[in-house]
Amino acid sequence: MALRYIITNVGLKSNIINHCRYISCWSCGTNNVNNLVVNLFCSKCNALQQPGTNISYFKIMGVSETYDLDEIELAKKFKELQKYLHPDKFANKPKQEQEISEKYSSLVNEAYKTLLEPLARGIYMLKLKGKEIPENTEVDQEFLMMIMEKNEEVESADSDEEIMKLNNENKTIIKDLQKKLSKAFFDGDLKTVTKLLSKMKYYTSIDNQIQSVIRNKGIIR
Structure with missing residues (x-):
C-alpha cells in the first residue's frame, strides 16, 4: 500500500x-x-x-x-x-x-x-491577524509595582512551600488570562487581546523564574 x-x-x-x-x-x-x-x-x-x-x-x-x-x-x-x-x-x-x-x-x-505555549500561541495568532504587541504598550504603574513585588517574593522564597504557593498562584493567574484571551479572540477584540498578552508576558516571565527555582531546588511536585 x-x-x-x-x-x-x-x-x-x-x-x-x-x-x-x-x-x-x-x-x-x-x-x-x-x-x-x-x-x-x-x-x-x-x-x-x-x-x-x-x-x-x-x-x-x-x-x-x-x-x-x-x-x-x-x-x-x-x-x-x-x-x-x-x-x-x-x-x-x-x-x-x-x-x-x-x-x-x-x-x-x-x-x-x-x-x-499559551503566550507564544497568542502572539502567533495575533500575528496571523496582522497585528503585533507594541514595544511601548502602556501598563499602569500599579500593575508594574505588583509585578516587581511578585519577583521579589520569588527571589526571597526560602522554603519549598513558599515557592510552590507562588507557583500555584501564578499558574491560576495565567489560566485566568487564557480564558479572557480565548473570549477576546473569539470576539475579534484585538485591542483587548494585545493588552492581555502584554500582561501575560510579565506573568510568563515570573513563571519561568519560578520553574527555574523549582528545578534548582529539586522540588518534587
Missing part, C-alpha cells in the same frame, strides 16, 4: 497542505492534484514534497485555529507527523529528500513549540 494512503489511515489526512491546486513533484515531475489539496508525499513516487509557503502552524499541525486548542490532540498530531517526517526515516533517500525532511521536521517542531 502506498505510503500516502497509510498516512491518511492513521489520521494524518488533516496534515496535508492546501496552499495551491497543482504542484510538480521535485523527484518525478508528477502534478499532484486533489481538490485543492496537496499530499505530503507524491501521489506517484511517494517522495516527500517541499513544505508550502505561508502555511499557518495550525494547518501544519492539523488542528483547529483556536486559542483553546486541545493540547493532547496537538501532542498526538506532533508525534504522528514526526513519525513520518523525522530525518532518520530518510537516511537512505536522495540528498534533496533528506534536506526536505530536515526542513519539514524543523518546521513541525517550531509549530508545535509555538502552539503549545
Whole structure:
C-alpha cells in the first residue's frame, strides 16, 4: 500500500497542505492534484514534497485555529507527523529528500513549540491577524509595582512551600488570562487581546523564574 494512503489511515489526512491546486513533484515531475489539496508525499513516487509557503502552524499541525486548542490532540498530531517526517526515516533517500525532511521536521517542531505555549500561541495568532504587541504598550504603574513585588517574593522564597504557593498562584493567574484571551479572540477584540498578552508576558516571565527555582531546588511536585 502506498505510503500516502497509510498516512491518511492513521489520521494524518488533516496534515496535508492546501496552499495551491497543482504542484510538480521535485523527484518525478508528477502534478499532484486533489481538490485543492496537496499530499505530503507524491501521489506517484511517494517522495516527500517541499513544505508550502505561508502555511499557518495550525494547518501544519492539523488542528483547529483556536486559542483553546486541545493540547493532547496537538501532542498526538506532533508525534504522528514526526513519525513520518523525522530525518532518520530518510537516511537512505536522495540528498534533496533528506534536506526536505530536515526542513519539514524543523518546521513541525517550531509549530508545535509555538502552539503549545499559551503566550507564544497568542502572539502567533495575533500575528496571523496582522497585528503585533507594541514595544511601548502602556501598563499602569500599579500593575508594574505588583509585578516587581511578585519577583521579589520569588527571589526571597526560602522554603519549598513558599515557592510552590507562588507557583500555584501564578499558574491560576495565567489560566485566568487564557480564558479572557480565548473570549477576546473569539470576539475579534484585538485591542483587548494585545493588552492581555502584554500582561501575560510579565506573568510568563515570573513563571519561568519560578520553574527555574523549582528545578534548582529539586522540588518534587
